[in-house]
Amino acid sequence: MMPTPTATPGVDALWPLCLDITLHRRGELARLPWNANAPLAGDAAHGFSLRGVWDDAAVELFELIKPLLDRPREGAPWIIGQLGQSLDGYVATHNGDSHYVNGREVLVHLHRLRALCDAVIVGANTAALDDPQLTTRHVEGRHPVRVLIDPALRLTPTLRALSDRLAPTLLACDARRAAEAARRFGADQVLGVPALVDGEGRLNLRALVTELASRDLRVLFVEGGGVTVSRFIAQGCLDRLHLSIAPVVIGSGRPGLQIPRSAAMRDCLRPSGRVFRMGEDVLWDLDLRETGPRQNG
Template identity: 40%
Template sequence: MRNLNVTDRLWTRLLSIREGKDALRRREACPAFSLYGPIASARDRFVLAQVGQSLDGRVATPSGDARDISGPDGLVHLHRCRALVDAVIVGVGTVRNDNPRLSVRKVKGPNPTRVVIDCRSELTGQEGLFHDGGAPVILIQGDDARNSDYPADVIRLKRGPRGLDPHDVLDCLAERGLKRVLVEGGAKTIARFIDANLVDHLHVAIAPLIIGSGPCGISLTPIGELCHAHRPAADIYALGSDVLFDCLLKAGASSMTWKSKEVRVPDDAEAAIHANF
């Protein structure tokens, strides 16, 4: 386990790398550059998924309370990730349940463009992020959504039997110059990008908290045996209040055979997994 200590000097340097004004050097191997360097230095498409969860893998109580799961250092880490990307993606459930601002408040740096996937046009347009004066908001809907009258940049994408295609989502963002992307939630949204083999790194921040029940952080398509599970290479960081697993998903994707071994899910369960994407 590596102890993460991000000084003001290191963070300023990472922001400079993000802007292309500086570059990583091979001999630099401190934990801050190992963890955040791949995000800051990415120039082509880079997708980071982030989950903050309890020891028992929960991200909220059964009633939906998720505000105090991550400790203070876990929240700072999340805000660093936001500051290093171009856009942060959340699903409609996250907006309805958490009313997030998706801004950078705990660190210095730019606020990312906020992207909400609302396939069926379930939001009212009165939600806080549409009116808080923060970073621009992009709302992504299915081409059959009933309403596009929102105070945001609305993008309509073709909706297939399994919902929106994550590739299409990233393509439309790249056309707007948003190539470094953080997929922040919820569980179904993160799962869609992982299932599509689009996530480069997965950050799982674990807080010393036991909830006992409630939703889990990632809801992937079920598998029948553990030998078909993802087993990514991972570096572990002590953040302070939380422990972070930095999982490299893309490197091992070619050797994973879990998709061909997956359990057949009933049609109604499959529909539920992808209902809002």
């Protein structure tokens, strides 16, 4: 009898190993439960690598999320952002409809990022307009802690993330307004951040990141919207950005990145990046720690 050919392992085989790495980083697995012949090798200190033959989709997924898998257990906070935008640079229509800018592949990818990160962060406008659940329902993996940045306390307790109890949710506001927020949202759902808002009303995102780290939330995913992701970049708080560009033209919608302007092209932020196909969309994986003016000679 002919031996049955063994199928090349793919994403379904890789993903549970990625979740093991995440649990290990969080200290919830004392050691990685793999033997010496496991198809994934390494550790966060030296970097993980695939062993043996994997199908193309698994290799591509591994390459895309490797920077996240390689986070050390006790490392400094590390923050990845995402935006899904149109060809003309918008993340939603003018009245806030963003369902959906991108295709299904990007949606699944967002859920993967949620599963690999300790917390997912959104701005108040996204929370108010989209009422997102911020769960991992399209992939295997645990829901992250959900963080809604709402310094003006404009959100309502009936929003899904604040009422469904599917995962912990923290409404982040300045510590000076924490008591007021606790009366509206419940003390367990309020993160009062010392000096989150300065005298001129500007958000200090480093203060938020420090406060989350003190709760062991160190690998953070900033999911939107444009204002919030842009603020993280402008304050030097984002390590990486996944920018997914869809073949759609919105025309004068809600803007994506809004970075302080430069007069000359040579002064513009020019991060190093890699490109991945996601169905009809193109995902740019941008390393914001490696940026610099263009070297054109």
